[in-house]
Amino acid sequence: MGICGSGKSTIAIEIAKAKHIEMLDADDFHPQSNVDKMSAGIPLTDEDRAGWLEVLNAELRSRLEKGDSVVLACSALKQRYRDALEAGLPGASWLYLKGDRDTILERVGQRKDHFMPTSLVDSQLEALEEPEDAVVVDIRLPIEEIVAKALAEL
Template identity: 80%
Template sequence: MGRIESVDSSPIAYFVMGICGSGKSTIAIEIAKAKRIEMLDADDFHPQSNVDKMSTGIPLTDDDRAGWLHVLNAELKGKVSKGESVVLACSALKQRYRDALGEGLPDVRWLYLRGDRETILERMGGRKDHFMPTTLVDSQLEALEEPKGALVVDIRLPVDLIVEKAVAEL
């Protein structure tokens, strides 16, 4: 999606988080459309070494994520410094990852897409052309630290209802 001016008076960094298969990209795209802002997918910023590792079913370590989180934060700061709001789809599994992503940003809002293992596995099984195998679902669930202060929605709700709630409450 190209650069689009935000309709917000001050720039906001919106984060759509959850484990793999929770619908982050789908929901973030729809929020971006509704708010007329740019959407970024954190997966697009992974170095090839991270993609290769995940593709073979090996979970990323904190060290693997550190540079990636820094790059994402810098990208968001760049957008916000230009007065642009942006929405980022990112797993953001741990509080320290969320802290790194939001560091130095004046206004951040979090949407947590909460889903159970069975729903996630069903969704992941239907994916095509994605590097994340279903074998990493359990490691993501184990790593997940549920956020405080986020808008929490159940991923079993229809996409339009999730987006409506997010746009109204974020």
């Protein structure tokens, strides 16, 4: 978890490869109305996120019921979002990809294939409630180090 540009998808892909499990990207589950809003530089509200979080939780629970493990790349900015995501999922763990504003702005500004504009970085930082129960990693570390720490501590 972490704000836009923190490397959630990249790190989740690498963890999934290392663990031989499936990786899901929460962005793929947004309804078009959320994507349109973010593309226009409008921050999502809690109401916008509510149905999306329910869908993600149902997807994760479905996988767990089949006996599958999965890694999910998701912003999960607030504690109540994380609570909604992990409801009914014993053993869920969090990796917080923590980054400073300047690093995030640089990364988001360099992306060409994503709907999230740099104008939403500050709103994400304002909404962020840093988790108390997560493995925390500095996003400026090399990808290999982030993945190794995640695999060792999760």
